[in-house]
Amino acid sequence: MDHEAAFAKAFLASEKRARFVQFLADPKRRKEMLDRLNHDLPYMPGFATGVPSHQDYPDELEKLLKAKGAGPTCQVIADGLKADGRELPLREALNLICMHERGAILSCLPGRLAYYKPESPGQGILFERQGP
Numbered sequence: 001m002d003h004e005a006a007f008a009k010a011f012l013a014s015e016k017r018a019r020f021v022q023f024l025a026d027p028k029r030r031k032e033m034l035d036r037l038n039h040d041l042p043y044m045p046g047f048a049t050g051v052p053s054h055q056d057y058p059d060e061l062e063k064l065l066k067a068k069g070a071g072p073t074c075q076v077i078a079d080g081l082k083a084d085g086r087e088l089p090l091r092e093a094l095n096l097i098c099m100h101e102r103g104a105i106l107s108c109l110p111g112r113l114a115y116y117k118p119e120s121p122g123q124g125i126l127f128e129r130q131g132p
Contacts (some may be wrong), residue, residue, distance in 0.1 A: 003075035006111035016042040022078070030082035033069045037103025038119035041046060042107035043127070051115075051124040058094040061124070065090065065115060078104035 004024050007125040008017040023033035055064055065074075074090050076083045079102040083093065091106070094115075097104040101120040108114060 004077060005111050007105060007114055009109050010111035010129050011043050011047050013042045013044055015113055035068035037079050046126050047129055049126045051126055054123045058098050061094050062091055067106055070113055075107040
C-alpha cells in the first residue's frame with residue numbers, strides 16, 4: 001500500500017478516506033485535495049497528538065519522529081511544494097515544510113507514523129498507530 005492510501009486508511013475518518021485517496025491519485029483533482037490540508041483535514045483524533053511548540057521545528061521533530069521509528073526518508077504530501085508526492089530525506093522534508101506556510105503531511109511509516117503541519121499558524125500534529 002502506498003503512503004497516501006495507508007495514511008488515509010489509518011488516520012482519516014472512514015467516510016472521507018476513499019475520496020482523499022481518489023482525489024490525490026487524480027492529477028486534475030489533486031490540488032483540490034491538497035488545499036484541504038490547510039484547513040479541513042478530517043482526521044481521527046484518537047490517533048493524533050498535538051506537538052508542543054518547543055518541539056515543532058525541524059531538529060526536535062526529527063528527534064521525535066526517529067524515536068518513534070521513522071527511517072531516513074519520508075513521503076511528502078504538501079500543498080504548494082514541488083516536493084509533493086516525492087520521497088525525501090526526513091531532515092530535508094522537515095526543513096521544507098516547517099518553513100512552508102501551507103498544509104503538509106510527512107508519512108514516515110505507511111499507516112503507522114506521520115506528521116501533519118496545518119496552514120500557518122497552527123500546531124503540528126503527530127499521527128501514530130501501533131503494529132502493521
